[in-house]
Amino acid sequence: MTDWQPYLISFIIGLLVGIEREKAHPDHKAMGIRTFILISILGAIAGGLDQVWLSILVTAFTFGLILVSYYTQVIKSNNGVDRGLTTEFAAGIIFCLSYGSHAYPALAALAGPVIAVILFSKPTLHKFTKSIKNSELEAAL
Numbered sequence: 001m002t003d004w005q006p007y008l009i010s011f012i013i014g015l016l017v018g019i020e021r022e023k024a025h026p027d028h029k030a031m032g033i034r035t036f037i038l039i040s041i042l043g044a045i046a047g048g049l050d051q052v053w054l055s056i057l058v059t060a061f062t063f064g065l066i067l068v069s070y071y072t073q074v075i076k077s078n079n080g081v082d083r084g085l086t087t088e089f090a091a092g093i094i095f096c097l098s099y100g101s102h103a104y105p106a107l108a109a110l111a112g113p114v115i116a117v118i119l120f121s122k123p124t125l126h127k128f129t130k131s132i133k134n135s136e137l138e139a140a141l
Helices: 005-024 033-048 052-077 086-099 105-120 122-131 134-140
Strands: none
Touching: 005 033, 005 086, 005 105, 033 052, 033 086, 052 086, 086 105, 105 122
């Protein structure tokens, strides 16, 4: 494994999820393509650091920014509508995948696009959930 591959994998998964988030919420300006690329690159940098304390510092910084972004959007929306946490949760997952891309590049390269597909499939997943009858769910469980 060469040194640049974790950064390339991280960039691509940040790009994919960032495009999806930006297209899914064009009116929300908090986290889009640029933010997700930066979060994924920060994850790759933190995962590649030799000093544990510096890695912890970069991780805390990134999750602090994600938290600030969420609260900024809640304050801006001040209309009582629940925004949910999907974008912030996706940002955390992308950071973690990027962090682990040095040790587990195949996992990061596979899981990143899967996350993007799950996010993209929101309407289909909700339609599927509504079509399931209680008896069918009970039988499956």
